[in-house]
Amino acid sequence: MDPWISSQPSLSLDLHVGLPPLSLHQAPVAVALARPKVLVEENVLPPKKEPEVYIHSCLIGGGVVFDDDPKSLTDCFLDSMMTHQVAALETELQRMSEENRRLTEALAAVASKYEALRSQYTEMVATAGGNPSSTSEGGSVSPSRKRKSESTDTALAPPAAAAQHPGPHPHPHLHPAVPADQTECTSGEPCKRIREECKPKVSKLYVHADPADLSLVVKDGYQWRKYGQKVTKDNPCPRAYFRCSFGPACPVKKKVQRSADDTSILVATYEGEHNHGQPPPAPAQAAHNGSAAPGASKNAAVAKPPSPPRPAAAIAPAPHRPQLQLHHQQQQQQDAAAMNGEQPVGAAAAAASEMIRRNLAEQMAMTLTRDPSFKAALVTALSGRILELSPTND
DNA sequence: CGTCTTTGACCTGCGC
DNA sequence: GCGCAGGTCAAAGACG
Numbered sequence: 001m002d003p004w005i006s007s008q009p010s011l012s013l014d015l016h017v018g019l020p021p022l023s024l025h026q027a028p029v030a031v032a033l034a035r036p037k038v039l040v041e042e043n044v045l046p047p048k049k050e051p052e053v054y055i056h057s058c059l060i061g062g063g064v065v066f067d068d069d070p071k072s073l074t075d076c077f078l079d080s081m082m083t084h085q086v087a088a089l090e091t092e093l094q095r096m097s098e099e100n101r102r103l104t105e106a107l108a109a110v111a112s113k114y115e116a117l118r119s120q121y122t123e124m125v126a127t128a129g130g131n132p133s134s135t136s137e138g139g140s141v142s143p144s145r146k147r148k149s150e151s152t153d154t155a156l157a158p159p160a161a162a163a164q165h166p167g168p169h170p171h172p173h174l175h176p177a178v179p180a181d182q183t184e185c186t187s188g189e190p191c192k193r194i195r196e197e198c199k200p201k202v203s204k205l206y207v208h209a210d211p212a213d214l215s216l217v218v219k220d221g222y223q224w225r226k227y228g229q230k231v232t233k234d235n236p237c238p239r240a241y242f243r244c245s246f247g248p249a250c251p252v253k254k255k256v257q258r259s260a261d262d263t264s265i266l267v268a269t270y271e272g273e274h275n276h277g278q279p280p281p282a283p284a285q286a287a288h289n290g291s292a293a294p295g296a297s298k299n300a301a302v303a304k305p306p307s308p309p310r311p312a313a314a315i316a317p318a319p320h321r322p323q324l325q326l327h328h329q330q331q332q333q334q335d336a337a338a339m340n341g342e343q344p345v346g347a348a349a350a351a352a353s354e355m356i357r358r359n360l361a362e363q364m365a366m367t368l369t370r371d372p373s374f375k376a377a378l379v380t381a382l383s384g385r386i387l388e389l390s391p392t393n394d
Numbered sequence: 395c396g397t398c399t400t401t402g403a404c405c406t407g408c409g410c
Numbered sequence: 411g412c413g414c415a416g417g418t419c420a421a422a423g424a425c426g
Contacts, residue, residue: 226399228418241417255417 205268206259216240216256218268224254235260246276 207218216229216238224242231238237258244250252272259265 227420229399229401230416230418233415239416 201271201273203270205270207266207268208264209258209266210264216258216266218254218256218266220268222252222274232257237263244274246274250275 205218205220209218223245225245226240226242228241229238230241235257237260239255239257242254242256244252250272252270252274254271255269257267257269259267
């Protein structure tokens with residue numbers, strides 16, 4: 001994790017902004033523990049500090065002013081109200097912080113257990129004579145469909161996959177035409193287990209959205225093409241299926257569905273990794289933090305790919321790259337460095353850190369401005385402050 | 395006319 | 411083998 005981030009006690013980025021900054025194989029666990037409701041509320045923390053300071057200073061000097069100035073009666077009344085409110089907010093803050101701490105601990109425990117199991121599994125595969133590198137990489141192995149009529153043609157090159165990936169794939173390690181489980185498995189249970197391990201990297205992103213907005217569009221900076229929608233059993237809200245518009249070169253898919261518990265939350269499930277950079281934002285997109293323009297309903301989530309896919313390694317992170325992708329790529333770089341036995345390069349790490357800070361600030365600003373509770377708290381604090389400072393108050 | 399979204403139909407995996 | 415549920419396809423319609 002970014003040292004700067006971990007040094008910000010009130011931010012608690014692990015659980016609050018976008019995707020938890022864990023490696024993707026940990027993401028589902030992390031997301032399962034993260035409660036989106038809490039995430040947004042806790043984002044209110046930084047602005048609270050201002051009224052907190054204000055109240056403390058008023059408490060110190062209030063008594064002196066009280067005797068001399070009749071107007072200070074109003075001030076003190078307001079101060080009292082503010083103090084009460086701030087006390088309540090502080091209590092809430094403490095509660096949230098405590099909950100955050102518990103969640104973080106639980107997350108760490110689960111992550112460590114997962115790591116232990118993972119290494120155990122890798123060990124087992126290695127001793128069984130398997131090829132750990134083909135499975136532990138997790139890879140963006142696309143679960144290619146095998147339709148009944150097509151699968152009889154050839155097992156090695158399913159037409160569906162061939163249609164999606166004409167010609168040699170530029171990134172076979174990211175999206176092999178033939179999933180490892182299909183080539184290496186010969187029977188039963190081991191095959192199933194390996195297949196599960198070969199699933200594309202899955203990550204989840206919780207996004208606050210207007211419940212009245214039924215578009216199911218998650219603005220993550222990438223361009224998506226919707227290819228299906230389905231009502232699932234466990235959730236009355238329909239689930240939308242998207243493919244990256246850079247496909248078939250980019251195998252990434254995402255599913256977007258409203259949370260069954262809180263319809264104001266969109267749950268975006270990403271499968272696979274982008275093998276290209278984030279498309280350059282259009283003017284309207286740039287004004288919306290690199291996401292699709294909300295007004296353009298027709299092409300909000302989809303646009304023609306502006307440029308051919310580029311290898312991820314050749315692309316510097318875009319300034320508006322969403323937090324998700326930042327964590328994603330950063331983790332990839334760290335993984336790659338770890339695999340090569342390298343230490344993170346100082347300059348690159350600093351640049352990445354700076355990038356994360358910038359995106360973090362943007363993301364927090366966006367989240368905060370979208371949160372009604374934050375707005376209410378801000379309005380309360382500001383109105384109290386304005387009343388206090390107003391020369392005409394009486 | 396080209397592109398994208400919608401949506402019913404189809405396919406596949408899984409549990410029984 | 412059957413039924414269910416999730417995921418995907420592809421025709422039709424909408425839109426610029």
